Amino acid sequence: MSKFPEAPVVEPQPFSASRPDTGRRIAGGGAAVAIDGLRHSYGDLEVIARLDLAVRPREVVGVLGPSGCGKSTLLELIAGLQEPEAGAIAVGGERAPAGRLAGCAYMPQRDLLLPWLTAIDNAALALRNQGRGRDDARRLAAPLFGRFGLEGFERSRPRELSSGMRQCVAFLRTLLAAKPVLLLDEPFGALDAITRGEMQEWVAGALDFEPRTVVLVTHDVEEALYLCDRVLVLCARPARVVAELVTPAPRAAPRMAAVTSPEFSADRERALRALLEGAR
Amino acid sequence: MSRVLAPLGIVCTLVGAWELAARWDLLAGALNIEPFLIPAPSEIATALWEDRELLAADAWVTLGEVVLGFGLAAVAGVLFAVPLHLSRPLRQALYPLLVASQTVPIIVVAPILVVWFGFGIGPKLAIIALICFFPITVNTLDGLRSVDPDLAKMMRTLDASRWQLFRRVEAPTALPYFFSGAKIAVAVAVIGAVFGEWSGSDSGLGHLMLQASAQLLTARLFAAVVILSAFAIGLFWLLSALEHKVAWWGPRAT
Numbered sequence: 001m002s003k004f005p006e007a008p009v010v011e012p013q014p015f016s017a018s019r020p021d022t023g024r025r026i027a028g029g030g031a032a033v034a035i036d037g038l039r040h041s042y043g044d045l046e047v048i049a050r051l052d053l054a055v056r057p058r059e060v061v062g063v064l065g066p067s068g069c070g071k072s073t074l075l076e077l078i079a080g081l082q083e084p085e086a087g088a089i090a091v092g093g094e095r096a097p098a099g100r101l102a103g104c105a106y107m108p109q110r111d112l113l114l115p116w117l118t119a120i121d122n123a124a125l126a127l128r129n130q131g132r133g134r135d136d137a138r139r140l141a142a143p144l145f146g147r148f149g150l151e152g153f154e155r156s157r158p159r160e161l162s163s164g165m166r167q168c169v170a171f172l173r174t175l176l177a178a179k180p181v182l183l184l185d186e187p188f189g190a191l192d193a194i195t196r197g198e199m200q201e202w203v204a205g206a207l208d209f210e211p212r213t214v215v216l217v218t219h220d221v222e223e224a225l226y227l228c229d230r231v232l233v234l235c236a237r238p239a240r241v242v243a244e245l246v247t248p249a250p251r252a253a254p255r256m257a258a259v260t261s262p263e264f265s266a267d268r269e270r271a272l273r274a275l276l277e278g279a280r
Numbered sequence: 281m282s283r284v285l286a287p288l289g290i291v292c293t294l295v296g297a298w299e300l301a302a303r304w305d306l307l308a309g310a311l312n313i314e315p316f317l318i319p320a321p322s323e324i325a326t327a328l329w330e331d332r333e334l335l336a337a338d339a340w341v342t343l344g345e346v347v348l349g350f351g352l353a354a355v356a357g358v359l360f361a362v363p364l365h366l367s368r369p370l371r372q373a374l375y376p377l378l379v380a381s382q383t384v385p386i387i388v389v390a391p392i393l394v395v396w397f398g399f400g401i402g403p404k405l406a407i408i409a410l411i412c413f414f415p416i417t418v419n420t421l422d423g424l425r426s427v428d429p430d431l432a433k434m435m436r437t438l439d440a441s442r443w444q445l446f447r448r449v450e451a452p453t454a455l456p457y458f459f460s461g462a463k464i465a466v467a468v469a470v471i472g473a474v475f476g477e478w479s480g481s482d483s484g485l486g487h488l489m490l491q492a493s494a495q496l497l498t499a500r501l502f503a504a505v506v507i508l509s510a511f512a513i514g515l516f517w518l519l520s521a522l523e524h525k526v527a528w529w530g531p532r533a534t
Contacts, residue, residue, distance in 0.1 A: 076433070079433075079437050081433050081436065081437075101436060101437060102439075104437055105437050105438065106433060106434055106437040107434075108430045108433075108434055110430070112428060112430060112431045112434055114448070114449065114452070115529040116452045116529045125435075125438055125440075125448070126438035126439055128444075128448070129435070129438055129439040129440040129441070129444050129448075130439050173438070177437070177438050177439065179437070183437070
């Protein structure tokens with residue numbers, strides 16, 4: 001079923017011995033991401049009312065919610081870029097912000113590729129930050145370009161790539177950080193519907209090949225239901241979970257058949273109803 | 281091609297109109313002054329050619345001052361902008377001083393600088409650097425601060441240290457901004473050099489202009505102005521070419 005039958009090239013484990021070994025601790029069992037009684041506000045504005053969530057290792061969890069409901073804040077809190085007002089967050093058992101940061105890679109909605117770097121140097125950014133030389137980093141990134149349909153574009157500049165390909169490079173950059181947890185913030189929100197569908201299929205294949213724990217934030221119901229094992233529906237600010245759906249066949253191929261099946265349609269209806277009720 | 285032809289056409293039309301007006305004493309008549317005080321472009325060209333040795337000697341002095349003063353300001357501007365960017369208290373403390381430095385009336389201060397530093401190149405460099413420093417520092421600082429906050433967050437989750445964020449993201453983002461400031465600076469650097477030479481000097485185009493003005497050698501005076509303009513345009517063009525080569529991702533590059 002997978003388009004990528006070979007063994008993973010990037011182990012989701014830290015490269016350097018000096019890093020906290022978050023990856024191994026997650027593989028040892030327990031939740032990859034554990035959120036307990038989370039509450040957060042910006043000043044007087046209550047953003048997240050209450051949230052509990054346990055993401056199993058290699059589980060793909062979708063967070064659906066209306067715009068401005070604190071989804072992006074949730075990702076920043078998980079990543080250790082912010083500290084919650086109340087409650088606890090642990091990534092691979094690490095509660096300290098630095099430990100959470102070490103366990104997460106964050107992919108924003110815009111690709112944010114660096115225009116002065118080639119596609120492969122953009123993808124290998126984390127490897128360079130982790131102290132590898134340029135050639136070393138390129139050598140590690142190159143197999144992923146071949147495997148994920150970007151062969152021949154390694155030396156292209158971001159502006160020479162289509163929006164879909166740019167997003168692919170951005171995803172590879174997140175993957176190559178070799179973090180156990182990927183935080184995707186509406187990763188395909190800026191793409192047109194056709195490219196978005198293609199990208200979802202591409203990411204489904206990539207996750208089959210390189211399984212990771214994923215928290216995917218989106219307001220696209222179809223995207224969440226297709227890509228995720230489990231989908232949480234949040235209500236409008238202050239956010240809390242109003243529905244939880246377990247999808248029957250996540251990341252099934254071909255995508256077209258998967259998203260038009262009766263089960264999928266029923267799930268979509270449930271999710272949409274929950275969203276509508278939560279938005280009120 | 282039209283990029284060269286359009287400005288060339290405009291310059292030719294203006295110079296032609298000036299030539300005719302000067303030849304027929306229209307300008308002198310309108311201003312009610314002696315015709316020899318208004319040289320025609322052809323006379324300026326003649327002065328450029330006949331006084332070429334005199335002009336060249338002074339032009340070299342001025343060009344040296346401009347390039348050195350500008351170079352000093354570029355280095356100082358970057359050395360100033362980076363700590364100001366990295367430290368918020370430093371920025372809050374020094375930014376007002378930076379702006380205040382531009383309210384110093386150069387023409388008034390220039391003679392004092394000559395008293396302090398003597399007749400040599402010192403006061404000229406100080407004046408040029410004082411003028412050039414501001415646009416370079418402010419632009420570089422703006423560039424460093426223009427980095428997308430999401431990009432900074434992403435870099436942190438990609439294990440970037442503060443230094444790596446600076447080197448891989450902030451510095452390249454700021455580079456085109458630095459060039460914008462440098463191009464503004466290099467154009468005014470020429471004016472700075474002339475001010476410096478007026479305040480006390482025995483060489484340079486500014487010195488030559490003062491002498492030519494006193495002797496009513498207006499053609500020679502304008503010849504010096506033509507050379508100064510050529511310096512400004514040439515240095516600006518050089519910087520643009522360099523920018524195109526090393527900071528091609530800037531907003532102007534497409």
